[in-house]
Amino acid sequence: MPRTGGERRRTTIIEEAIRQFGRDGFKGASLEHIAQAVGVRKQTLLYYFPTKDALLEACLTAAGDRLAADIGAALADAETYWDKAEAVIHAVFRLAADWPEFPMFVREAGRLGPEAFDRFAAVIDPLRERAIGFLQTGMDGGEIRKQDPAMLLFTLYTAVVGALTEASVLNAVVGNDESRASLKRREIETLAFVRAAMRPPAQE
Amino acid sequence: MPRTGGERRRTTIIEEAIRQFGRDGFKGASLEHIAQAVGVRKQTLLYYFPTKDALLEACLTAAGDRLAADIGAALADAETYWDKAEAVIHAVFRLAADWPEFPMFVREAGRLGPEAFDRFAAVIDPLRERAIGFLQTGMDGGEIRKQDPAMLLFTLYTAVVGALTEASVLNAVVGNDESRASLKRREIETLAFVRAAMRPPAQE
DNA sequence: CGACTTGTCTACCGACCGGTAGAGAGGCAT
DNA sequence: ATGCCTCTCTACCGGTCGGTAGACAAGTCG
Numbered sequence: 001m002p003r004t005g006g007e008r009r010r011t012t013i014i015e016e017a018i019r020q021f022g023r024d025g026f027k028g029a030s031l032e033h034i035a036q037a038v039g040v041r042k043q044t045l046l047y048y049f050p051t052k053d054a055l056l057e058a059c060l061t062a063a064g065d066r067l068a069a070d071i072g073a074a075l076a077d078a079e080t081y082w083d084k085a086e087a088v089i090h091a092v093f094r095l096a097a098d099w100p101e102f103p104m105f106v107r108e109a110g111r112l113g114p115e116a117f118d119r120f121a122a123v124i125d126p127l128r129e130r131a132i133g134f135l136q137t138g139m140d141g142g143e144i145r146k147q148d149p150a151m152l153l154f155t156l157y158t159a160v161v162g163a164l165t166e167a168s169v170l171n172a173v174v175g176n177d178e179s180r181a182s183l184k185r186r187e188i189e190t191l192a193f194v195r196a197a198m199r200p201p202a203q204e
Numbered sequence: 205m206p207r208t209g210g211e212r213r214r215t216t217i218i219e220e221a222i223r224q225f226g227r228d229g230f231k232g233a234s235l236e237h238i239a240q241a242v243g244v245r246k247q248t249l250l251y252y253f254p255t256k257d258a259l260l261e262a263c264l265t266a267a268g269d270r271l272a273a274d275i276g277a278a279l280a281d282a283e284t285y286w287d288k289a290e291a292v293i294h295a296v297f298r299l300a301a302d303w304p305e306f307p308m309f310v311r312e313a314g315r316l317g318p319e320a321f322d323r324f325a326a327v328i329d330p331l332r333e334r335a336i337g338f339l340q341t342g343m344d345g346g347e348i349r350k351q352d353p354a355m356l357l358f359t360l361y362t363a364v365v366g367a368l369t370e371a372s373v374l375n376a377v378v379g380n381d382e383s384r385a386s387l388k389r390r391e392i393e394t395l396a397f398v399r400a401a402m403r404p405p406a407q408e
Numbered sequence: 409c410g411a412c413t414t415g416t417c418t419a420c421c422g423a424c425c426g427g428t429a430g431a432g433a434g435g436c437a438t
Numbered sequence: 439a440t441g442c443c444t445c446t447c448t449a450c451c452g453g454t455c456g457g458t459a460g461a462c463a464a465g466t467c468g
Contacts, residue, residue: 006414025315028231030455042456044416052456104315110372111229111308121376128377145400150378151393155363157377158370162362168314169361172325173332174354189355196349197397202406210444234425246426248446256426 010048013038014062017055022101025108026056057119060109063102064123070095071127081143084134085198086191089160093187096164103164128153138198145200156194163190214252217242218266221259226305229312230260261323264313267306268327274299275331285347288338289402290395293364297391300368307368332357342402349404360398367394 016037020029031052035045049055074091078084096103109120121128131153138144144152163186170182220241224233235256239249253259278295282288300307313324325332335357342348348356367390374386 009415025229025231027229031457032455041417043418043458046457047415050457107370110370112372114372114375117372117376121373147396148378148393151389152397154370154374154377155367155393155397157373158366159359159363161370162366163359166311166314166358166362166365168316168318168321169325170358171318172321173358173361174352185355189351189359192351193356193359193401196403196405197401199400199405201400201403213445235427236425245447247428247448250427251445254427 006048009038009040010058011062013040013045013048013055014058018059018063018105019099019101021056021059021108022103022105026052026112031055056112056116059105060116060119061123063105063109064120066102067092067095067106068124068127071124075130081138082195085194089187089191089194092160093164093183093190097183103161107161107165142200144198152198155197159193159197160190163187210252213242213244214262215266217244217249217252217259218262222263222267222309223303223305225260225263225312226307226309230256230316235259260316260320263309264320264323265327267309267313268324270306271296271299271310272328272331275328279334285342286399289398293391293395293398296364297368297387297394301387307365311365311369346404348402356402359401363397363401364394367391 013034017029017034020034020037023029031045032042034055035042038045045055049058070091071088074087075084078087092103106120110117132149135144135149135152139146139149170186217238221233221238224238224241227233235249236246238259239246242249249259253262274295275292278291279288282291296307310324313321336353339348339353339356343350343353374390
């Protein structure tokens with residue numbers, strides 16, 4: 001019986017749980033399968049997280065932390081207005097590239113109701129406020145189409161998450177989805193789409 | 205034991221199943237609950253649909269039919285270019301207004317994998333081709349920003365479905381989600397977003 | 409050494425779920 | 439009237455799932 005030590009095992013379980021919750025949904029994933037994938041018995045998992053809901057909560061905050069960290073790092077490197085928006089989208093797509101179930105899990109969090117999503121959203125809230133302020137000043141300066149900044153942020157969110165999670169749809173609409181290339185293509189398209197949607201009307 | 209007659213009961217079951225599959229997910233919904241909501245025993249439900257998967261398939265084609273009918277009717281009334289796009293979005297939002305679980309179910313269909321979604325998509329395929337042709341000629345005529353029309357259609361799909369299904373997110377981002385008014389607001393915002401995203405660049 | 413903590417295990421339980429078996433009630437056609 | 443077909447029911451089965459009880463091994467600290 002290998003002892004990996006507490007904290008390490010904890011995070012391993014959380015990562016695997018996010019994978020399976022994302023792929024199969026919260027209901028569809030079973031503690032048995034998660035434990036098996038980690039290489040441990042179900043009861044060991046229940047030692048770290050007393051209930052399935054507790055595991056979910058841990059996953060939600062962990063996901064929030066990870067996303068906040070990635071986006072924060074991306075923002076640090078970006079300078080200009082548009083660079084920031086592009087950097088955020090790129091960071092999210094890169095995260096999705098090496099952890100495909102991550103965006104699926106975020107969407108599942110939204111599906112599970114406001115309580116669940118709030119636990120996730122609470123962690124990224126500073127970023128949310130930063131984004132809204134960013135959009136607002138962009139609008140004031142005439143660089144972004146005038147509208148409700150919170151509503152625009154919501155629509156941008158749905159566009160990005162949709163592009164990352166609706167693989168089946170993409171396959172049905174576009175055809176020949178060759179995963180890796182397709183993801184890059186979706187990123188480019190999403191960027192163009194977002195850029196076009198934010199651009200102020202031609203007539204000043 | 206009330207006899208509602210075969211076909212009528214069949215459609216009642218399908219409608220309720222779409223509601224529950226949409227709300228709780230395919231795994232999360234149980235035949236027992238669906239039957240109970242219809243006012244019938246589980247075994248009666250299993251008389252009409254021998255397995256849960258058979259019920260799902262029936263729901264998928266039924267949902268496809270309904271959506272195709274609604275969009276088809278909306279297109280018949282629209283004349284100009286932009287009228288058509290607006291009519292489609294409006295039709296979808298109206299459908300979502302009196303059947304909130306419908307878009308959730310469509311999204312669940314995408315989540316269940318390509319096989320499931322194809323069964324749904326097959327029904328709307330004529331509309332898909334029509335839409336792509338529509339976008340293509342719009343691009344050729346310079347009325348729509350030039351890009352891959354299938355990819356644009358996919359992005360439009362994600363924007364609309366996202367706006368309809370991500371209620372929890374909306375609540376977290378915007379706050380005070382007062383269902384009815386909020387839906388109308390989202391429709392207006394989605395329309396503006398789509399319009400802006402399709403608009404060709406200013407410099408001709 | 410011996411008590412305590414941490415981590416992992418085996419064994420089991422009750423609930424629920426999808427699906428089977430088969431009885432019976434009412435309408436319809438011969 | 440009789441037999442068939444449609445529809446709904448009660449009763450039950452096997453499997454899975456989340457969760458409990460508790461044994462046991464390996465440090466850690468007095």
